[in-house]
Amino acid sequence: MTPIPFTRGVPPEQVLPVTELVKLTTEVLSERPVELFQYPRIGANLGDDALRAALAGRLGTTPERVFVGNGSLQVLDLLAAALLSGENKSVVVEEPTYDRARQIFERHGGQVTGVPLRSTGFAVDALADVVARVRPAFVYTIPDFQNPSGVCAGVEQRQALVDLAERHGFAIVEDTPYRALRYHGVELPSIADLAPERVITVGSLSKVLSPGLRVGYAVGTPELVAGIAVRAEGTYLTPTPLTQAVAARALEYGVVDSAIADAVAFLKPRHDSAVAAARAAFGDALLAEPGGGYFLSVLAESRLTEAELVAGAKAAGVTFAPGSAFFPGGRLPDGKLFLRLPFQALPESDFARGARALADVLVGR
Ligand SMILES: Cc1ncc(COP(=O)(O)O)c(C=O)c1O
Structure with missing residues (x-):
């Protein structure tokens, strides 16, 4: 797959x-x-x-x-x-x-x-x-x-x-x-x-x-x-x-204004469904419910290293950008892992399936 x-x-x-x-x-x-x-x-x-x-x-x-x-x-x-x-x-x-x-x-x-x-x-x-x-x-x-x-x-x-x-x-x-x-x-x-x-x-x-x-x-x-x-x-x-x-x-x-209106109409349901799926998968580790844009994210305690998370995710059929890149010096906060979850380009069911798979890897299920 x-x-x-x-x-x-x-x-x-x-x-x-x-x-x-x-x-x-x-x-x-x-x-x-x-x-x-x-x-x-x-x-x-x-x-x-x-x-x-x-x-x-x-x-x-x-x-x-x-x-x-x-x-x-x-x-x-x-x-x-x-x-x-x-x-x-x-x-x-x-x-x-x-x-x-x-x-x-x-x-x-x-x-x-x-x-x-x-x-x-x-x-x-x-x-x-x-x-x-x-x-x-x-x-x-x-x-x-x-x-x-x-x-x-x-x-x-x-x-x-x-x-x-x-x-x-x-x-x-x-x-x-x-x-x-x-x-x-x-x-x-x-x-x-x-x-x-x-x-x-x-x-x-x-x-x-x-x-x-x-x-x-x-x-x-x-x-x-x-x-x-x-x-x-x-x-x-x-x-x-x-x-x-x-x-x-x-x-x-007015093409920019109409493109914005179309993008908002197209992306709002993806956002809402992604927030619900990520909340169910990650609970309070979800950093924010954005209300706009392209991204959700998770900052979670984990016993895994980032390399283990990336490898586990790949085995579970999910690819993602390693979260340490988003931190100065490439250093994650102690004991934590960060995941960026872009929702804009994924059908709702794919986002939910991917979030669940990542959450399972994160807690070692
Ligand atoms: C915060 C931020 N700044 C800048 C860019 C670069 O955008 P562009 O060079 O396409 O205008 C991006 C692209 O994802 C972004 O997320």
């Missing part, structure tokens, strides 16, 4: 608006073929003007504060290079955090310290202690339906982070790819809403339109985003004009 994959956060193909994207691609190409197949302008190119204007409108900011790159991970890499170019190499992250972000910070010389996540975000006391001790250049947070845990930070935690940033003078990088995918409850203020001048927002169209377009962005001060654009030019000369033009048109015509 093919294994049940609890491995990656890829959108299910049912939510990709491929027909509309083909139409928009044909439309922009027939209007501006030479421009879209030629080198774009160089000299701190922040990205397609119409796209930056559309993103600025959605995010309540102005275009000169928006930089668009080839996916948000690349934007994060350029941003980390800028933020870690000075003396201060200290970075604070949620624990667990997005593994690729942690690796980027480490690659740029960052000394990464984690603060444990609770079901409603950072443990505020621990965050206060850590930032007072390590004096970070910035704190990296994924406040909405976090990858890998699914945790959505509460308003109190968001405000506490902003208050600490004001007190200690650090920047906040908020990474928001899952923010629009909310299945329950009301939208919470973004961290940038609470402290626009302290926060750099990173965002992506990968989970709300198409990951293949590779469109991600950062919103910060005009000086910061211009600096990122200069670094970008030294790496890949200019952004990709065709996919940015398609993304701009998709925002203009």
